[in-house]
Amino acid sequence: MNSQANTQSDEKIGWFKQNYVALTTIWIKECTRFLRIWIQTLVPPAITMSLYFVIFGSLIGNRIGEMGGFSYMEFIVPGLIMMSVITNSYANVSSSFFSAKFQRNIEELLVSPVPTSVIILGFVGGGVARAVLIGIIVTLVSLFFVDVQIHHIGIIILTVLLTSSLFSTAGLINAIFAKTFDDISVVPTFVLTPLTYLGGVFYSLSLLPEFWQWVSKANPVVYMVNGFRYGFLGVSDVDVTLSLVLLVGFNVLLFAVAYYLLKTGKGIRS
Numbered sequence: 001m002n003s004q005a006n007t008q009s010d011e012k013i014g015w016f017k018q019n020y021v022a023l024t025t026i027w028i029k030e031c032t033r034f035l036r037i038w039i040q041t042l043v044p045p046a047i048t049m050s051l052y053f054v055i056f057g058s059l060i061g062n063r064i065g066e067m068g069g070f071s072y073m074e075f076i077v078p079g080l081i082m083m084s085v086i087t088n089s090y091a092n093v094s095s096s097f098f099s100a101k102f103q104r105n106i107e108e109l110l111v112s113p114v115p116t117s118v119i120i121l122g123f124v125g126g127g128v129a130r131a132v133l134i135g136i137i138v139t140l141v142s143l144f145f146v147d148v149q150i151h152h153i154g155i156i157i158l159t160v161l162l163t164s165s166l167f168s169t170a171g172l173i174n175a176i177f178a179k180t181f182d183d184i185s186v187v188p189t190f191v192l193t194p195l196t197y198l199g200g201v202f203y204s205l206s207l208l209p210e211f212w213q214w215v216s217k218a219n220p221v222v223y224m225v226n227g228f229r230y231g232f233l234g235v236s237d238v239d240v241t242l243s244l245v246l247l248v249g250f251n252v253l254l255f256a257v258a259y260y261l262l263k264t265g266k267g268i269r270s
Contacts, residue, residue, distance in 0.1 A: 022114040023122050030126020034092060041092075041130065042137060045084045049138045052080050053145045056202060068204050068235050073146045078229040079201030082163065084138045086196060086221070087188065089131035089164040093123050094171035094184045101175060101268060116262045120172065120255065127168030128161065135160055149232055155240065156231035162247035163224045167192075169254040176258070176267040195221045200229075205237040220250065 034041040053073070061072035068075055100106040109119050142148055150156065170187075178184045199221030205213050216222055217238065227243035230236040236243075261267060 018113075019115060019118050022112075023118050023125070026109075026119065026122025027125040027129070030092075030096060030123060031129050033096060033126070034130050041088075042134060045088060045134045046137050046141050049080055049084055050141055052076075053142060057145055068206075068233070070233055070235075071146070074149070074233065075204070075229075076202055077142045077146060077148060078232045079199075079225045081135050081138045081142070082159075082225050082228045083196050083201055085131040085135045085160055085164050086167050086224070087192065088134045089127040090167040090171040090174075090188060090192060092130045092171065093127040093168045094175045094178070094188075096126065097123055097172050097175035098178050098181065098184050101178075102181075106268065110262065110265070110268070116259055119262065120169070120258050123172055124165055124168040127171060128164040131164035131168070132160060135164075151234035152231045154231075155227065155244075158244065159224065159227045159231060159247070162244070162251060163228070166247060166251050166254060169251065169258050172258050173254065173261065176261050195219055200225045200237060220246065223247070 056076060057073035061076075064072045066072070097106070100109075110116075139148065171184075174184055174187050198216065199219055200216070205216050205222070208216060223238055223243035223246050226236040226238045227240050227247070230240045230243075
């Protein structure tokens with residue numbers, strides 16, 4: 001009896017070790033991919049956000065004055081950091097997975113004994129790593145323009161991780177359906193960019209008429225930006241608990257969709 005129990009225990013340990021090795025291998029590959037071309041992946045967001053800080057913060061911000069009890073520069077910094085996290089987590093996984101799909105080497109992973117969930121977590125982990133690194137870089141850049149406050153570090157970390165994992169998974173789903181390299185830019189251009197710019201990055205929802213406030217609350221990016229802003233400034237246009245609950249729910253939903261698509265081979269096997 002003890003021998004059988006020991007055997008089952010050894011099998012479980014072996015299974016976890018095997019999957020851990022697979023997960024870390026995919027993750028390291030994804031991280032190495034964007035770190036190898038860091039001039040293209042890490043520097044442009046820093047330059048772009050610097051321009052936002054100069055134009056919207058220093059030049060226009062002085063004329064706008066305070067917003068939500070803070071200077072305009074202080075108010076937009078969390079939103080700009082979150083915007084860079086969203087765009088880069090999405091772009092990293094969508095381009096990486098589609099490249100693997102285009103080169104036909106994703107099929108090697110799918111036919112290997114690596115569980116589908118491990119494949120998804122490996123790619124998403126790479127997107128999260130890039131998003132977090134860029135978030136740190138943009139935060140450091142913002143220190144040249146404003147004194148960054150931290151109200152709740154736990155909310156900041158949790159929001160960044162949940163948001164980056166959400167859009168990394170969304171990028172993977174986009175890559176699964178994409179037929180050409182142009183297809184992976186359709187969603188960022190026509191969906192992601194409008195949602196981000198209308199997500200409260202540059203303004204408070206309280207400035208809008210009541211009807212448009214309710215319309216804006218249908219935008220999921222609003223909850224991400226405001227949850228992140230609460231972590232820095234302690235103010236939010238929406239309930240922070242609701243923001244976190246929605247982020248967890250969206251992550252579970254998109255992970256389930258990505259799992260189903262990879263498990264059934266939809267968009268890959270033809």
